[in-house]
Amino acid sequence: MGEIQELKLILREESSPFFTDEELSYYLEKNQGDINKTAYECLLLKAEDDSIALPGGLQLANKSTYWLRLAKQYKPNGSRIL
Template identity: 35%
Template sequence: MDDLTLLKLLIQEKKYPYFTDEELQGFLTVNGGNVKLTAAKLCLMKADMEKSIKVGPITIENPEPEYWTNLSKQYMTEYQQESNTNNVSSGYYNTSMRRADEI
């Protein structure tokens, strides 16, 4: 699954459409391609949406803002956990050093 498709799934874009594909791709680019970080930010944007959106003859009711805020917190927590896992060091001490001639 590509990043754009995953992002659309996480922010439930099929059920609650709000962004164009170009906008979503732009947000992904701005956030360094990180899907969870982008999803967290976009959920907060969806929290500020109107109570309903009219798409042609169809009116789509949106969830309460707390729904999007809670979803955003979940994705932000997952993003931070992933970031911490990727930045794990071997401890407080440097266990290897470069030779003076390598510097």
Template identity: 75%
Template sequence: MSDIEKLKLILRESDSPFFTDEQLQFYLEQNDNDINKTAYECLLAKAEDDSIALPGGLSLPNNKDYWVRLAKKYRPNGSKIL
């Protein structure tokens, strides 16, 4: 399985498409091919406000909390050698 395919699984792209393969490749390269760092960054991007309000009072809720909760699994710990 390629890194792009792994990212698509982590990001739940089959259920909630957001990124193109080219975008995923870009973010992967920006994060030194680290899948966890890339997943974290992309999940936070998906957490942007996506609520929708339609005429007539119909609305779709924001999924931000879901994506942030998922991103926490891949958050870098920030520890470095001093």
């Protein structure tokens, strides 16, 4: 499995498309090929407020909490070897 395909699985792109392959390639290169760092950054981007309020009182809920919960799995811990 290629890195882009792996990212698509992590980011749940099939059920909630957000990124193009070119965008995923960009973020992967930006994070020096680190899948976990790339997944973390992309999940944070997906977590932007996406709630919608329509006329008549219909509202679609914000799913940012879901994406932030997934992002926690890939958050770098910042530990370094000295």
